[in-house]
Amino acid sequence: MSPTMRRYVRYALVLLLSVALILFAQEIKLIKNPDSTPITSMTFVGLGILWLFSFIGVIIADLMKLVPIKVIRDFPILGWVSITSLTMCLVSDFFVEAIQAVDFLAITTPILTVAGISVANRLVDLRKTSWKVAIVAVFVFAGTYVCSALLAQLGLFLAGN
């Protein structure tokens, strides 16, 4: 196998792990709350589609690295995957229906679990950050959110909607 090929196989397997974890989370969610999104054959189709769109997005992101325009080269993989999925979902409602059979919150739990593990070794970096920046961080995060929300609220009001 060529190195590129091997890299793609690895991506494919990690994506498979990701959708498998989602299925697991949705299953546990159902045990806790039987009224949450049921697991049907559509859920499996939906997971397969999520896997496929993610993989297509990865390939597109790689191909776009060859484009001479910096903004496009730097556009994140996450964005390419959203665009791929959005385009496909506009083409056919079937994709929408299948993906919606996957519980939204069940998708988020595995991600944040892995995120928590990934920062394990940065916990010690906290000691190096000053408490002052921690205070500022609260206002920085709150600032961007509140300002955007105010403008959005105003905009929606003016749009009469």
Added chain:
Amino acid sequence: MVKNFIYFLVFVLAIIAAAELIGIQAISIGSMTISMLPLVFAIAIAMILALPFLRKGILKKIYSKKNVDFASKYLIFIMLPLMARYGSDVAPQIREILQVGWVFIIQEIGNLGTVLIGLPIAILIGLRREAIGATLGIGREGELAYISEKYTLESPEGRGVISLYVIGTLFGTIFFSIFAPILLDFGFRVEALAMASGVGSGSMMSAASATLVARVPEMESTILAYASASQLLTSFIGTFTMVFLAAPLQQFMYKYLVRGDKK
């Protein structure tokens, strides 16, 4: 080594199961309700068990360098199915979104709030050049790259942006999942809050929009559609907002705010 990876997988499954079984917990403080989602418990458990003094025996094997490196290297790929899910939320509402498209663009300017609100506070509590790095944006990869290019990461500005990056990585999602519904109690419209959720970090956006969904479940499709459309827009024009608006505004305000400092 393979054994350590199996421990890792079992551990991930255990945390997911624990987080999902805890479920959604609503905490009322006065008239405000903070809903804690499984995703908050998941990241909290994973981080608490990683504390250095707990890392003995099996936990040491789970948090081996290889496993932690695997998690950080492939986190972005683990996130991709979520991004694909957002396509299916936006698509059915694309017409309404395009109709109020200009509102989406206007609220992007709200991302200057990091400078407008963060910078005066930073100067007030005594930060100087660190404040440049710590308030340019929410301290994700874009700001990190910009600051490191302009000032290097060893400079005070660099230290500022790295500190913010670390804090955001550790606590950003938890912060937004608590903060977003608080604003709901302040009377903001859920559509506006959903739009504002596209702050430029996929996980922070998901946390903010997910708690909004938990609070207003009947608006789920609108919330997710608006949040992800706004996130997508931020990833397109966020760099421009930073370079052409946030950075000049920051320089201007910085000079004004520290003018009394001299000699």
